[in-house]
Amino acid sequence: MWWFQQGLSFLPSALVIWTAAAFIFSYITAIELHHVDPVLPYISDTGTVAPEKCLFGAMLNIAAVLCVATIYVRYKQVHALNPEESCIIKLNKAGLVLGLLSCLGLSVVANFQKTTFFAVHVCGAVLTFGMGSLYMFVQTILSYQMQPKIHGKQIFWIRLLLVIWCGVSALSMLTCSSLLYTGSFGADIVQKLHWNPEDKKISLRVEANLHGLTLYDTAPCPVNNERTRLLARDL
Numbered sequence: 343m344w345w346f347q348q349g350l351s352f353l354p355s356a357l358v359i360w361t362a363a364a365f366i367f368s369y370i371t372a373i374e375l376h377h378v379d380p381v382l383p384y385i386s387d388t389g390t391v392a393p394e395k396c397l398f399g400a401m402l403n404i405a406a407v408l409c410v411a412t413i414y415v416r417y418k419q420v421h422a423l424n425p426e427e428s429c430i431i432k433l434n435k436a437g438l439v440l441g442l443l444s445c446l447g448l449s450v451v452a453n454f455q456k457t458t459f460f461a462v463h464v465c466g467a468v469l470t471f472g473m474g475s476l477y478m479f480v481q482t483i484l485s486y487q488m489q490p491k492i493h494g495k496q497i498f499w500i501r502l503l504l505v506i507w508c509g510v511s512a513l514s515m516l517t518c519s520s521l522l523y524t525g526s527f528g529a530d531i532v533q534k535l536h537w538n539p540e541d542k543k544i545s546l547r548v549e550a551n552l553h554g555l556t557l558y559d560t561a562p563c564p565v566n567n568e569r570t571r572l573l574a575r576d577l
Contacts, residue, residue: 350415357408364401368394386456386463395455402452406445413441413477420484423492430487437480444474475512478505 365385371394372378378387389398417438424430447469454462482505485498 350411353408353412353415357405357412360401360408361405364398364405367401368398371397384456386451386467389452390455390457399452403449406449406452409445409448410442413438413445416441416481420488424488427487430484433480433484433487437477437484440473440477440480444470444477447471447473471512471515475505475508478508 365388368388369383372383372388372391373380375391375394377391377394389395389402417434420430420434420437424434447466450466451463451470454466456463478501482498482501485493485501489495489498
């Protein structure tokens with residue numbers, strides 16, 4: 343029997359594919375219409391100007407619905423497999439709440455553009471990535487608690503690697519965003535969709551240090567001295 347015939351197992355794959363398609367289609371539309379620069383724009387920048395913001399919002403709203411369905415199915419799955427263990431039941435409920443908050447944040451990001459409702463957009467992003475990271479952490483703990491009775495250790499290690507990757511990505515995003523919003527890179531930089539030549543950018547400086555002899559204290563070359571003697575004899 344094929345994977346998409348196994349009940350609701352298609353939901354996680356559909357969620358990933360649809361969300362990636364929302365980002366890709368919005369990016370292509372924004373680039374073709376010259377609304378953003380093609381080199382690594384923010385995801386939010388590709389969903390700010392019409393018509394790509396309409397596509398961005400509609401597709402991410404559907405992604406939020408798929409995410410709610412996936413999280414609820416996972417909740418019912420864990421509940422059915424561990425009906426009597428109180429620790430797992432509490433973690434499962436906590437995961438459900440965190441996951442639903444993450445879905446709410448995704449819908450907020452989709453419908454409140456950063457150039458129009460910046461504070462609301464940032465709150466939605468914090469809910470999406472922050473609560474989403476905590477949800478992944480809870481699911482990792484559940485995988486640890488459920489081994490080896492329900493599944494093997496491979497599932498736990500895979501989820502552990504994913505949650506570490508997600509945590510490092512969220513930390514780097516928070517650090518870079520904090521530096522950007524300090525104002526050191528210009529006024530209203532968060533509202534800009536294009537980089538100007540006058541904007542501050544990363545600058546590199548190379549400093550070379552010579553260790554040893556230099557041009558001013560180089561020892562006389564014997565070949566040059568020999569040529570000097572020969573020229574003196576010819577004269």
